[in-house]
Amino acid sequence: MRKKEWKVVVTFETTTSAMGMEKFCKEKGLPGRLIPVPRQITAGCGLAWCDKSEAREMLEKVLNEYELPYQNIYVIEI
Amino acid sequence: MIYFDNAATSLHKPEAVAEAVYNAIRNMGNCGRGAHGAALEAGRMVYNTRLKLAELFHVSDCSRIAFTSNATESLNIAIKGLLKEGDHVVTTELEHNSVLRPLYEMQQEGVEVSFVKCDSMGRIFPNQIESQIQPGTRAVLCTHSSNVTGNVLDIKEIGRICKQKNITFIVDASQTAGVFSIDVEQMGIDILCFTGHKGLLGPQGIGGIYVGANISLQPFKTGGSGSQTFQKNHPANMPDLLEAGTLNVPGIAGLHAGVSYLLENGLDTHRETEQALMWHFYNGIKEIPGIKIYGDFTGKERAPIVSFNLGAYDSAALCDQLAEDYDIFTRGGGHCAPLMHQALGTKEQGAVRFSFSFYNTKEEVEASIQAVRQLGE
Structure with a gap:
């Protein structure tokens, strides 16, 4: 089993939004990656964006500033 | 082909x-x-x-x-x-x-x-x-x-x-x-x-x-x-x-x-090539005795398509002859647009349709003009 760590997880309503997030972050040079939605949370789309928990504030700012469609932001231990 | x-x-x-x-x-x-x-x-x-x-x-x-x-x-x-x-x-x-x-x-x-x-x-x-x-x-x-x-x-x-x-x-x-x-x-x-x-x-x-x-x-x-x-x-x-x-x-x-x-x-270059091929074909066949070309050729902007009939010749037969004798592939008969055929008076005869791509060449168009001319004789 992988050792659990606190992570920020961004969820989406559609695969399209998740793919859009990945493309955006890659273009901006932001770290993180798409993961399957962890079972502690529920989301529309099965893909979620995951980064270290410290990135929460930055991600929330970016999501709102660039009007990227997302469902929720969580900080959870996974 | x-x-x-x-x-x-x-x-x-x-x-x-x-x-x-x-x-x-x-x-x-x-x-x-x-x-x-x-x-x-x-x-x-x-x-x-x-x-x-x-x-x-x-x-x-x-x-x-x-x-x-x-x-x-x-x-x-x-x-x-x-x-x-x-x-x-x-x-x-x-x-x-x-x-x-x-x-x-x-x-x-x-x-x-x-x-x-x-x-x-x-x-x-x-x-x-x-x-x-x-x-x-x-x-x-x-x-x-x-x-x-x-x-x-x-x-x-x-x-x-x-x-x-x-x-x-x-x-x-x-x-x-x-x-x-x-x-x-x-x-x-x-x-x-x-x-x-x-x-x-x-x-x-x-x-x-x-x-x-x-x-x-x-x-x-x-x-x-x-x-x-x-x-x-x-x-x-x-x-x-x-x-x-x-x-x-x-x-x-x-x-x-x-x-x-x-x-x-860019779309323009391709379309212009296709339209040039279309006009070349149109001008090459329009004087053939008994030919009837359908559509509006008075303006420049049109999709690269020329549909026609030769006299009362069945369009499916003409299309087949182009394919068999000249290796030129077109579409004849009805084109899934019944009201259009009715309006053009081609419900029975259909029409032979040539439709052009930028991959086609002037030589191919010229060969087609010759073929249609021969079939029109």
Whole structure:
């Protein structure tokens, strides 16, 4: 089993939004990656964006500033 | 082999299209199902193709574009997902059966349909469409270009009329996507239906639909969407709303390569080449005794199509002779546009259609002119 760590997880309503997030972050040079939605949370789309928990504030700012469609932001231990 | 049946499907495609299809079959998983590398690769391809199509059609939000199997499916989604009993819709005699048959079905459901008549050249003018609009008109649905004559409709003006009267404007771009510039914002198009295997240079079996942000459609197909697993209703978000079931990822990858090729090279050069070939052919055959060419050749802007008959010769037989004796592939008979044939008086005879691609050459056109001349003697 992988050792659990606190992570920020961004969820989406559609695969399209998740793919859009990945493309955006890659273009901006932001770290993180798409993961399957962890079972502690529920989301529309099965893909979620995951980064270290410290990135929460930055991600929330970016999501709102660039009007990227997302469902929720969580900080959870996974 | 000389191929002049590009209005049916473009046969010569950029090499990158075939390579992309192959690569997708070899390396891509299921888009939106799973988060492993292969599934994500498929997801990236699908997303990037949406972006390319959004760039091509000037769509600001790529999630408003859904993939379908072809323009017929897109038109069925639009017609059956929008119209309800008591609605009135305006369409034209130029339409393909992919528009007419779903509309005839809707007539059985209580939808009223008005068909705008064309003149002897197969032309339709925007004011004719405007004059058919009545208080209960829900939508105007027309083709961008006739697949029989190649005549192009003034989509921008029809879109303006629809916006002014707050009517949904649906466009069938089967013959024009990838050939003519289409700007859904500027042209006031609410729903754009297109196929991937003609002007967009993709493989057969992939198409799409653009649905404006203020339009809501009822999907006729529901099921797996890769989202909202425990919800009983199919998700209402675009594009998932219209994309139940596994997507045609190899088809989408091929379409991506085709659209990328078009965006890199620009549409104008290709279209001008095709139109030049079309005019060369037209001018080479128009004086043949007994020839009857259909459509409006008075203006410059037309889809690269020339349809004709030689005397009373059966168009299917003429088409067959071109193929067998000259190795020239065209389409004869009826072209799935029954009202158009009726209006042109070709219900019995059909018509031989030459449709041009930028991959065709002047030499091929000249060989075809000679062949048609010989057959006309």
